[in-house]
Amino acid sequence: MRMLIKNGRVIDPASNTDDIRDILVEDGVIAEVAKDIDKAADTVIDAKGCMVMPGLVDLHVHFREPGFEHKETIRTGARAAARGGFTTVCPMPNTKPAIDSVEMVEYIKNKSEEVTDINILPIAAMTAGQDGEYITDYERLYEEGAVAVSEDGKSVMNARVARQAMRLAAEVGIPVFAHCEDKDLAARGVMNAGNKARELGFYGIMNSVEDIMVARDLLLAKNTGAKLHICHVSTEDSVRMIAAAKKEGLDVTAEVTPHHLTLTEDDINEDDANYKVNPPLRTNKDKDMLIKGLKDGTIDIIATDHAPHHLTEKDRGFVEAPFGISGLETAVAIIMTDLVKKNVITPLEMADKMSYTPAKIIGIDKGTLLVGKTADITIIDPDAEYVIDSKTFASRGKNTPFNGKKVSGEIKYTIAGGKIVYSNINGTEVIIDKDVPKL
Numbered sequence: 541m542r543m544l545i546k547n548g549r550v551i552d553p554a555s556n557t558d559d560i561r562d563i564l565v566e567d568g569v570i571a572e573v574a575k576d577i578d579k580a581a582d583t584v585i586d587a588k589g590c591m592v593m594p595g596l597v598d599l600h601v602h603f604r605e606p607g608f609e610h611k612e613t614i615r616t617g618a619r620a621a622a623r624g625g626f627t628t629v630c631p632m633p634n635t636k637p638a639i640d641s642v643e644m645v646e647y648i649k650n651k652s653e654e655v656t657d658i659n660i661l662p663i664a665a666m667t668a669g670q671d672g673e674y675i676t677d678y679e680r681l682y683e684e685g686a687v688a689v690s691e692d693g694k695s696v697m698n699a700r701v702a703r704q705a706m707r708l709a710a711e712v713g714i715p716v717f718a719h720c721e722d723k724d725l726a727a728r729g730v731m732n733a734g735n736k737a738r739e740l741g742f743y744g745i746m747n748s749v750e751d752i753m754v755a756r757d758l759l760l761a762k763n764t765g766a767k768l769h770i771c772h773v774s775t776e777d778s779v780r781m782i783a784a785a786k787k788e789g790l791d792v793t794a795e796v797t798p799h800h801l802t803l804t805e806d807d808i809n810e811d812d813a814n815y816k817v818n819p820p821l822r823t824n825k826d827k828d829m830l831i832k833g834l835k836d837g838t839i840d841i842i843a844t845d846h847a848p849h850h851l852t853e854k855d856r857g858f859v860e861a862p863f864g865i866s867g868l869e870t871a872v873a874i875i876m877t878d879l880v881k882k883n884v885i886t887p888l889e890m891a892d893k894m895s896y897t898p899a900k901i902i903g904i905d906k907g908t909l910l911v912g913k914t915a916d917i918t919i920i921d922p923d924a925e926y927v928i929d930s931k932t933f934a935s936r937g938k939n940t941p942f943n944g945k946k947v948s949g950e951i952k953y954t955i956a957g958g959k960i961v962y963s964n965i966n967g968t969e970v971i972i973d974k975d976v977p978k979l
C-alpha cells in the first residue's frame with residue numbers, strides 16, 4: 541500500500557526541516573521525503589497550505605477505563621486523540637483498579653490493541669492502589685511495556701517511600717512522572733490562592749503546594765539518580781528550580797499544559813467548573829514564566845493532561861466538581877492560535893514540544909518523519925478558522941474552558957502507522973476505529 545502526501549510544509553525537528561516536501565509512505569513506513577515525488581499511490585493527499593508534522597505524542601492523558609467509563613473509555617479516548625492529531629498517548633494509572641500490576645498493564649495494552657490504531661502506552665502506578673505505601677514491581681511493569689511510573693492525581697506524600705521508589709526506578713531505568721502537590725498544604729483549595737479566590741471567597745491553592753514537592757522530588761532525584769519528569773508545571777518557582785536542576789546536570793524533564801500557557805485565574809468564570817483544574821490556573825507572572833521556560837528549554841514538552849469528566853460532575857459547582865480539563869481536541873488549536881500565530885514559538889518548536897521530545901523522554905522510536913520510520917503523521921491546516929464547540933468532541937469529557945473560543949488551526953488528517961485514523965475533508969469528519977477482525 542502506498543500513500544503520497546503532496547505539497548505540504550513538512551516540519552521535522554529531527555532533521556531541522558521546515559520546507560515544502562512530498563512524503564511517500566509504503567506499507568506503513570516513511571519511504572521517501574523529497575520535492576515533487578512523482579510516483580503512483582493508492583491514496584494521494586493534497587497537503588497544500590498545511591503543516592505536516594510527525595504524529596503528535598501526548599505523555600499525559602487520562603482514559604478512565606477501567607472504573608470510570610462514564611467519563612471516558614479507551615475507545616472514546618483514542619477517538620479524541622485521533623481527532624486532536626495525536627498518534628501516541630500515555631494514559632495515567634489513576635483508574636479503578638489502578639494500573640499497578642503486570643495484569644493491568646496487559647489489560648490496557650490488549651484493550652487498546654483491540655479498539656484503535658493509535659499507540660497507547662500506559663504509565664503504571666508508583667505504589668499499589670496508588671495508596672502511597674507499597675512500591676509496585678517496576679522491573680516487571682517496565683518489561684511489560686509501562687513507559688513510566690506515576691502517582692498522578694497526587695504525590696507519594698511519604699518522602700521515605702518516594703525516595704525508595706526513585707531508587708528502584710533508577711535501577712530499572714524507568715522514568716518517574718511526578719505530580720507535585722503537597723496535599724496537606726493544598727487542603728480544601730479549589731483554585732489559585734490569589735485575587736480571584738479572595739474575591740469569590742473560595743479556599744485557595746498556594747504556589748508552595750507545588751513548589752515544595754518539586755523541590756523535594758528534584759532533591760530525591762539527585763540523591764537516587766532517578767530519571768524525573770515533572771508533570772503539569774504551573775508556578776514560576778517550579779520553572780526556576782527545574783532550570784537550576786538542569787544546570788546541575790540532573791536527568792530531569794518537565795511538561796506544561798496548553799491551559800496553563802494561555803489562561804490565568806483572571807479568566808475564571810466562577811459559575812463554570814470547566815475552569816477547575818489541578819494544578820490551578822495561576823497568575824500572569826506564572827504564565828509568563830511558563831512561556832519563557834518553554835522557549836528556553838527549561839520546560840521540555842507540552843502535554844494535555846486530558847482529564848475528562850462527566851457533565852453531571854462538572855455541573856456540581858466550583859467547590860464540589862472534580863478537577864480536570866478535557867484537552868486532547870483543543871491542544872493543537874490553542875497552541876497554534878496563541879503561541880505559533882503570535883510568534884511565541886515556531887512551527888518547528890511546536891513539533892519538537894508536541895512530538896519529537898516527548899518521544900525521546902520515554903525512549904520510543906517516534907516523533908520524526910525521517911525515512912524508515914513508522915508513518916505516524918499529523919496534517920494541520922494552520923489557517924482554518926473555527927469556533928471550539930465541545931459538543932463536537934469525540935471525548936466523553938466535554939469539560940473545556942475553551943468552549944466558544946475562536947481559533948485557527950485544524951487537524952485535516954491523523955495518520956498512525958500509515959493508516960488514516962482521522963480525516964476532515966470539506967467539513968466532513970471521519971474517525972476510523974480499528975477494523976474489527978471477522979470471526
Ligand SMILES: NC(=O)N[C@@H](CC(=O)O)C(=O)O
Pocket residue numbers: 602634692693694719816817818819845847848863864865
Ligand atoms: N489534572 C486534573 O485536574 N485532574 C486529573 C488528575 C491530575 O492530573 O492530577 C484527573 O485525573 O482528573
Ligand SMILES: [Zn+2]
Pocket residue numbers: 692693694719771772818819
Ligand atoms: Zn496530576
Ligand SMILES: [Zn+2]
Pocket residue numbers: 600601602632692693845847
Ligand atoms: Zn493528570
